[in-house]
Amino acid sequence: MTDDPSRPLRVDFVTGVTPDKWVRTWAERHPGDPLDLTPVDGDDAESRLRSGETTLSLLRLPIDRTGLHVIPLYEEAPVVVVAKEHAAAAYDTLDVADLADEVLLQPADTVPAWRDAAPADVLERAATMPPMTVVEAIAVAATGSGFVVMPLSVARVHHRKDVVHRPVTGVAGSRVGLAWRVDDDDPRIEDFIGVVRGRTERSSRGRGSEAATTAAGSGSAKGTGRHTGSERGATPRRSTGRTLPQRGAAPRRGRGRKGR
Known part of the structure; x- marks a missing residue:
């Protein structure tokens, strides 16, 4: 499936993700091809991508990778x-x-x-x-x-x-990634990947080599719905044994610093 190249490239982003830098870079490189940006709720991001309502999605991982390419970008505390x-x-x-x-x-x-x-x-x-x-x-x-x-x-x-x-x-960090459908061969997808990955406009890495690298990086997870170990929930930590004071009472000495 190919998106209509005459339409703006559609990009969703979930709450908390700030695509401003990438949007500016895209505008500099593709002044005649503006992005169609849509803020979405995290629960709707994957379904919108799979249904074709958007071409690319900046969303939180893990997700089911079946039928999708996914590039992890960063982790948030x-x-x-x-x-x-x-x-x-x-x-x-x-x-x-x-x-x-x-x-x-x-x-x-x-x-x-x-x-x-x-x-x-x-x-x-x-x-x-x-x-x-x-x-x-x-x-x-x-x-x-x-x-x-x-x-x-x-x-x-x-x-x-x-x-x-x-x-x-004691809580796993939140990973943000870029995802798109494996059957979508809109060539602008690779251009946007280059922007997100910080590739220079004159980079020798062409669209074909970028796609091959992405596919290789997916490994066995591609098309299986399996996730890498780093995407699973973190191992629960044992309690520190600290008991919160009753509301209104000052914290016990040595158990934490007073908030500012």
């Missing part, structure tokens, strides 16, 4: 978002296991270390929470009813005055 007055806000950094007694406002399987450390009653309370968007989960966290884990850039996009975010360990 996770943070925990809590109410501004929450006891966890007093620390500069937290381990997710230290939040075992707090309700997670997203599916438990997305944060395995918390799921494995949380007591049964807290797991039950978390299970009663309805499905929520990121914005809805942050709004609930602002009431002090729980916490949510997300990439740093997403927390910044959706920042509110009544919440804070803190770096969190």
Whole structure:
């Protein structure tokens, strides 16, 4: 399948991804061929790509690679978002296991270390929470009813005055990648790959060699839906044994630095 070359090259990007630098470079190199950029929700990114609604997608990994080429680009640190007055806000950094007694406002399987450390009653309370968007989960966290884990850039996009975010360990980082369909042979795809990878405009690496390199880099994961080890969730870390103080109380000495 080939996209109509007379149409702008369609590129989706999920919340927190900032394609500005690549867009500027593309505009310099292809002034007569503007990009059609669409911000999308992370849950919709893969389906839009597979359906042909977009040509390329800057999305979060892992995804099912069946029928797709994927280039990992960078990894982003996770943070925990809590109410501004929450006891966890007093620390500069937290381990997710230290939040075992707090309700997670997203599916438990997305944060395995918390799921494995949380007591049964807290797991039950978390299970009663309805499905929520990121914005809805942050709004609930602002009431002090729980916490949510997300990439740093997403927390910044959706920042509110009544919440804070803190770096969190024990949670896998969020990987961002560029994906496109294996049956899409629009030649502009390789041009955009060159921009994203920082290849110079006069690079000797042609479109054909770029495609071959990408296919070789996919390895056995291409077309199988399997992911590399680095894309799987991080091994849950053991709890540090730190117990958060009661809300309103100062953190215990030696257990963390007071937040600024």
